[in-house]
Structure formats: structure tokens, C-alpha cells
Amino acid sequence: MSFRLLHSADWHLGRTFFNVSLLDDQAHVLEQLVALARDTRADALVIAGDVYDRAVPPADAVRLLDETLKRLALDLSLAVVIIAGNHDSAERLGFGAALMEERRCFLRGPLDTALRPIEIPGRDGAARFYPLPYAEPAEVREHLANPDLHSQDAALGALVAGLGKLPRDLPNIAVCHCFVTGGAICESERPLSVGGAGQVSADRFAGFDYAALGHLHRPQAIGARVHYSGSLLKYSFSEASHTKSISLVDLGDDSLRIERIGLRPRRDLRVLEGHLADLLAGPPPGESADDYLLVRLLDTGALLDPMGRLREVYPNALHLERPALERTGGGPLPDLGREQLARGDEALFGDFFAQVTGSPLAPDQQAVLHQVLGDLRRREREAGSTRLVPAAADNA
Ligand SMILES: [Mn+2]
Structure with missing residues (x-):
């Protein structure tokens, strides 16, 4: 048997970048995703959190997700598993989940209904999905009535332990939005908490055949079975060197094959x-x-x-x-005392130039400055009353 999965995450629909809406860019690569789902004859698609960029997304971002899900779940009859990320509102994302489940679109947000495993039949065997949407440790403490969970790692450990011993009859796939220790970060990820308490150990996924993760925006693997698909687009200049992709995952009886299929952005x-x-x-x-x-x-x-x-x-x-x-010196600015001012305009400007650029005035620049200041003083004398350049020592 084998099960074919498309793994994606961090769509951040509705994101703006330097005040430019990226919605057309997102729609452009989602076209490619829909074509990929059709051409690869995948059995399921996972979106591992941060579907939207914010808890209350703009209307055109909601429309784009609606249109994309319609094409995937209705037109292609693809099973879709979506969990909430730290940018999503779990409650809002979970709206209509029970209704959509009828058409094999599994939206999992709030913990009280999110954790039920999902069995999805494929063309050549089934797979079992374990949604682990993003939740603050405080929410997990309350959900499990366990007051001892104070880090993301402890919270995830308790949620996974709560699943019990996983049956081995089907491939078991974790779907989680988290920061696994050892992963490479970039500037467009919002930290999950201050310090190290936001990170989780890759060992938490040791019992799964594949962990489909979201949160880190660079496509990467942490060990053989723990994978980030990366984000849909580059969302910061720190990602300029990334190639964004969708992961095509084939789970066989004793095999795991992963291929990253590159997305071609509308604009790089x-x-x-x-x-x-x-x-x-x-x-x-x-x-x-x-x-x-x-x-x-x-x-x-x-x-x-x-x-x-x-x-x-x-x-x-x-x-x-x-x-x-950009200032290269890094030291304190010189104190402009009486003595310093008495050195005259040319010397003062020379100090300022060196401070800002990190190198002294070159002789030809010095000559230009000398001429400009000389011209100003001449015009000042001719104008009579208006002082263009303050009187200085070297005027004497
Ligand atoms: Mn994200």
C-alpha cells in the first residue's frame, strides 16, 4: 500500500509587505497548488497552520481561501486537513468545521474538538492524521486539567501522550504548528514565546511515520521524518535565497519519499x-x-x-x-564644545563626514568643500546683511 500526501503550511493569506497586498501573488501560486493536486493525484492535502496572516483576516483573503478549498475539495474531491497556527484565530478558522467534514475538508482549531484522529482512505490504502493545532501552554493546561504544563514542549508532550499508543495498522501522520529545536528561523515568523520556552523537541514526534509541520518558513527536515514544507511565498527579505515549495510525500509500507516541488512566484x-x-x-x-x-x-x-x-x-x-x-564608528558622538566649534566649518564638516561614512574626506572632496564654503562666504559678504555661514575661526 502507499499513501500520497501534499504538505503545505504558512499561507499567511492577507499578508501585506511594505504596504503592498500580496493577495494576487498568493492566488498565483495557489493556482499551481491546485494544478499539482490534480496532476499528482494526491490522496490528501495538509495545511499545517498560519492559513491566514491574522486572527481577523481581510475579506478578500477569506474569499481566496473559500475559492481554493472549493476547487480542491469539491472539484477535485481531495481530502484536506487544516490546523490553526499562531497567526490564526482557532475559533474563527473552525467555523463550519462539522459541516465541511461532510465533504472531507477537516478544519481543526479549538482543542476541544481538534484532536480526534482522522482516517483518510487513499487510492492504495489509508492514512491516519493526528491534528495538533497551535495552542498556548495555558490553553493546554486548561484542556487537559494539568497545571504543570508551562512550556510548548511540555504541552505538546502531554497532548501526544493523550493520544495513547498509536495503532500500527496505518501510517500515522502528525500535523502540528510548532518550532522544533534545531530548525532554521527567518524574519517573518512571529516568535511563539520569549526565550527558549517556545521550542519543542523533535522526539515528541518519534511515534509518527511523518510529522507535517508548519511555523518555520524555510523548507527543511529535522531528522528523517519531521518536516517543514515552508511558507507559500517569501515573506521577508531574509528569505531572498529560499526556494519555496510544496512537499509531495509518498508513504509506503516501509518507505518514505519526499519531493519538494518548487513554486514559481508571480514576482520574486x-x-x-x-x-x-x-x-x-x-x-x-x-x-x-x-x-x-x-x-x-x-x-x-x-x-x-x-x-x-x-x-x-x-x-x-x-x-x-x-x-x-550608516554610522560605522558606533562610539559616542563627539561633544561639540566651544573648542570643537572654534576649529571652523571645514574641520567640523570633515569630522561629521568621517563619523557618518567611516572614512575621512578624500583630497578632491576636501577641495570641493573648500570651494563651496568659499563661495558661500563670498555671497554672504556681497549680500551684506544675511549670514549664510556662521562666523568661524578660519574666517579670521
Ligand atoms: Mn507562519
């Missing part, structure tokens, strides 16, 4: 580095000008409206960094 999310003049020449062949970009400008001099000019070439440039202008 990348970091672009260079000098403004070079970047304005446009992207090299093969790179799209429409991607979501973090632009790191290497120029050290003053630039007029760099973002406005970049957006004429790269309309989705979202964020600009000027590493050369």
Missing part, C-alpha cells in the same frame, strides 16, 4: 546591490524588473530622489538601504 523577492547609475541601466537579461526589491545602494555621495528614480525602472522597489551612510 530579491536583494539588489550596486551603484545607482548602474542599476538605472535596468536588469540584466533573465531578471525581471517587476520583482519585489530591497535595493542596497553602494554610492557614498549625495543622491537626488534615488527611490523615485529607481521606481521608474523597478516599479516594485520597496526598500532602500545606504550601507555607506
Whole structure:
């Protein structure tokens, strides 16, 4: 026998990135997911939490999930298992769950109804799913009437122990939204708690044939049977190097095969580095000008409206960094006392420049500064009354 599973997680429907709605980007890759479900003839799809980006999602995010589930569960007759993540409201996500279960769409949010195992028949044998939706340790304490559960790990241990000894007649699949120790994190995951108390041990899943996990946004495995599918899209610039994918999992009698099938985003999310003049020449062949970009400008001099000019070439440039202008010294700012001020404009500006850029004025820059200050003073003298440059020692 064998059971074929599609594993996905962290859709974060309704997310915005630098005030840009990603809904069209999400719809674009969900098209690919629906095609994949059809073409691979999968027996079930798992969405391991963070279906929505927030507890009260925007209406168009709800519409996108509704449309996607309709196509999967009704048009393709695919069984779908969904658990709540830390971004979801378990109660709201669980709305209509009993009704949808009639059509093999298993929504599991609140603990009181979530933990019942689900047996799903496939074309060539069945599998048994154990939903373990995200819950705070306090909720698990109350649910199990066990006052000793103060960490995610203890809470998960108690929930798994509560399942009893797992029957071995079918493959047993855990579906959980958690942070397994040893996993690689990125910037778009909201921490599950302060310090280490949010992490759980991979050993908690030792009794399962496969653990379909959500929360960490990079696709990764922790041991042979504990897997994160990763998120649907890159949701931070720290994920620029990720390849997002859906995991196609084949569970056989004594075998486990996992293939990550890459998703092709509508727009990639990348970091672009260079000098403004070079970047304005446009992207090299093969790179799209429409991607979501973090632009790191290497120029050290003053630039007029760099973002406005970049957006004429790269309309989705979202964020600009000027590493050369970030303070490199890190020490305290000099105390501008009377003595310091008496050194004159050129010396003061030289200090300021070195402070900001990390290197002293080059001779040609020094010459420009000297000329500009000289011009200002000349105009000041000619204007008579208005002082453009404060009187300083080197004026004397
Ligand atoms: Mn997430």
C-alpha cells in the first residue's frame, strides 16, 4: 500500500509587505497548488497552520481561501486537513468545521474538538492524521486539567501522550504548528514565546511515520521524518535565497519519499546591490524588473530622489538601504564644545563626514568643500546683511 500526501503550511493569506497586498501573488501560486493536486493525484492535502496572516483576516483573503478549498475539495474531491497556527484565530478558522467534514475538508482549531484522529482512505490504502493545532501552554493546561504544563514542549508532550499508543495498522501522520529545536528561523515568523520556552523537541514526534509541520518558513527536515514544507511565498527579505515549495510525500509500507516541488512566484523577492547609475541601466537579461526589491545602494555621495528614480525602472522597489551612510564608528558622538566649534566649518564638516561614512574626506572632496564654503562666504559678504555661514575661526 502507499499513501500520497501534499504538505503545505504558512499561507499567511492577507499578508501585506511594505504596504503592498500580496493577495494576487498568493492566488498565483495557489493556482499551481491546485494544478499539482490534480496532476499528482494526491490522496490528501495538509495545511499545517498560519492559513491566514491574522486572527481577523481581510475579506478578500477569506474569499481566496473559500475559492481554493472549493476547487480542491469539491472539484477535485481531495481530502484536506487544516490546523490553526499562531497567526490564526482557532475559533474563527473552525467555523463550519462539522459541516465541511461532510465533504472531507477537516478544519481543526479549538482543542476541544481538534484532536480526534482522522482516517483518510487513499487510492492504495489509508492514512491516519493526528491534528495538533497551535495552542498556548495555558490553553493546554486548561484542556487537559494539568497545571504543570508551562512550556510548548511540555504541552505538546502531554497532548501526544493523550493520544495513547498509536495503532500500527496505518501510517500515522502528525500535523502540528510548532518550532522544533534545531530548525532554521527567518524574519517573518512571529516568535511563539520569549526565550527558549517556545521550542519543542523533535522526539515528541518519534511515534509518527511523518510529522507535517508548519511555523518555520524555510523548507527543511529535522531528522528523517519531521518536516517543514515552508511558507507559500517569501515573506521577508531574509528569505531572498529560499526556494519555496510544496512537499509531495509518498508513504509506503516501509518507505518514505519526499519531493519538494518548487513554486514559481508571480514576482520574486530579491536583494539588489550596486551603484545607482548602474542599476538605472535596468536588469540584466533573465531578471525581471517587476520583482519585489530591497535595493542596497553602494554610492557614498549625495543622491537626488534615488527611490523615485529607481521606481521608474523597478516599479516594485520597496526598500532602500545606504550601507555607506550608516554610522560605522558606533562610539559616542563627539561633544561639540566651544573648542570643537572654534576649529571652523571645514574641520567640523570633515569630522561629521568621517563619523557618518567611516572614512575621512578624500583630497578632491576636501577641495570641493573648500570651494563651496568659499563661495558661500563670498555671497554672504556681497549680500551684506544675511549670514549664510556662521562666523568661524578660519574666517579670521
Ligand atoms: Mn507562519
